[in-house]
Amino acid sequence: MTDMRRDAGGQEPVATGEPHPKEATLHQRILGEIEGRILSGEWPPGHRIPFEVDLAALYGCSRMTVNKVMTRLADAGLIERRKKSGSFVIQPQAQSAVLDIHDIADEVASLNLTHSHSVVSRERRRAGAEDMRRLDLPKSSAVIDVVSLHRAGARPFCLEERIISLANVPDAAQADFAATTAGAWMLNQVPWSMAEHRIRAVGAGPREAGLLGIESGAACLIVERRTWSNAGPLTHVRFTYPGDRHGLIARFTPSGQALS
Amino acid sequence: MTDMRRDAGGQEPVATGEPHPKEATLHQRILGEIEGRILSGEWPPGHRIPFEVDLAALYGCSRMTVNKVMTRLADAGLIERRKKSGSFVIQPQAQSAVLDIHDIADEVASLNLTHSHSVVSRERRRAGAEDMRRLDLPKSSAVIDVVSLHRAGARPFCLEERIISLANVPDAAQADFAATTAGAWMLNQVPWSMAEHRIRAVGAGPREAGLLGIESGAACLIVERRTWSNAGPLTHVRFTYPGDRHGLIARFTPSGQALS
DNA sequence: TTCACTATTATGTATATACATGTTCATGTC
DNA sequence: GACATGAACATGTATATACATAATAGTGAA
Secondary structure: OOOOOOOOOOOOOOOOOOOOOOOHHHHHHHHHHHHHHHHHHHOOOOOOOOHHHHHHHHOOHHHHHHHHHHHHHOOOOEEEEEEEOOOOOOOOOOOOOOOOOOOOHHHHOOOOEEEEEEEEEEEEEOOOHHHHHHOOOOOEEEEEEEEEEEEEEEEEEEEEEEEEEOOOOOOHHEEEEEOOHHHHHHHHHOOOOEEEEEEEEEEHHHHHHHHHHOOOOOEEEEEEEEEEEEEEEEEEOOOEEEEOOOOEEEEEEOOOOOOO | EEEEEEOOOOOOOOOOOOOOOOOOOOOHHHHHHHHHHHOOOOOOOOOOOHHHHHHHHHHOOOOHHHHHHHHHHOOOOOOOEEEEEEEEEOOOOOOOOOOOOOOOOHHHHOOOOOOEEEEEEEEEOOOHHHHHHOOOOOOOEEEEEEEEEEEEEEEEEEEEEEEEEEEOOOOHHHHOOOOOOOOHHHHHHHOOOOEEEEEEEEEOOHHHHHHHOOOOOOOOEEEEEEEEOEEEEEEEEEEEEEOOOOOOEEEEOOOOOOOO
8 A cells, every 4th residue: 555646547445336427536536435325324323434544445535535534524523432432423412513403402401491392293104295386206206204392391392293115214103202203313313404484373273272372373483494415405495483482493504613 | 844743832823913813723723813804804715815824834734734724714604715715705606505595686686677776765864772783783883774675676675674784884874775685795795604594474564564555564584684794883773574585495405514 | 330441533723744645837949 | 118938926735753651451569
């Protein structure tokens, strides 16, 4: 492994089956492949990433090159590095470091109230036209549909309406979401690579009003989240918060991430 | 500059007057100082950062060390690097790469409608208790208070209520915000280091309803943004969107930032 | 068996070096 | 004066090397 220089020709490192297109630099290629394995779930949270020297050998490059990639992944919060032990895929954090929409139990706990939830309905069914709008699912694929009501103390706190793609989250078929909320379950279960939030205000319809114990037409904050992994769509969830509750808070820097 | 090794003693690089505490590594120290100069506005958008070799000489380190810092700053979107020319502080982007709350003119334009706005009121006054709640201002410091109505085509689009701290944005005293909106003016004028958004839903009060041409009590989305620079608070703005309009959209990755 | 000490291991930081890649600028020719 | 050519320059990527640091594993003495 002494002196590699610009070989290009030679045995291509062949890092198992990669669907990645050829990328400009080695750095980017290594970064992309490791990122892909993490975000697709091939390397689940807690998995130990090969040692730097081994990756260097695999890609036929120096440890410094691999080290820089690992440093970036650590900065980005995808891996955790421990001396002597190695580098590990990190446990999925809160929903996002940036937009502070965390697990509802936390949200309620921060108000010093005890959280409870009940499953209003849960069914397994085939995706219809409405579901295809909510999440870009293949037509009539199997989904789990769960509606839960979250309470802070005794009062209703928010309504959660969720569909989960069974194609990409098969374990959801077994979960009944009575003990852990669907949100917490997803958080600990499935790695994701992209999320999209849509936030709007609407007047409560009669159904929501009834469940939440508010007047029909009262202003509500709607937060819809669609989540994907590299394999495809995972889940769509709609939270309905009565408007007289505290809102959402998001903090960030110009670059969208804290440095230093 | 040949072979520096671990000197520690010797002439401290003395990179002008820094209020920074001593940081762990040289890397972090350089990163922090440059970031500070950018975020404080000492190095405004467009400013050319010293060449890597010069910074290396200044800090008494190798170019590689500086290069890594610059690479991070570029990844974070704070600087732009051009070969032969050097590295430059970037023009402030949209309000955020992550949370897609852009300039209102853009927002309206994306709906294929022409944007117009009018200043409902503008005054210079001393901060009261309410302003201290909105923005953590020193008591009775001078602020500019502007209320504008934005229109998409002929219809009211949203209401903007803003206060600007004159202590930290003195140029605001001269601006009347008739030609450019207050948002666009701030965006091009002032570098910021932190922003906090608060999002909630409320029923429209009679004043908002009148200005926006909606019914009193109709659901509205309220987006409040507080922005700081390193020097202190800059501005607080509250946008009120009628709830029957499209909402906000935010997209992101687990780490809060796109890699690769 | 327990505790202290040491060796090993994997990451963390920094260096010097080499060459590639685009830009800009100056130069010389037509 | 217009234009092609090439030198100079600043960044971009990668290498080999060195030593620091933290955590683990192993060894030996009380």
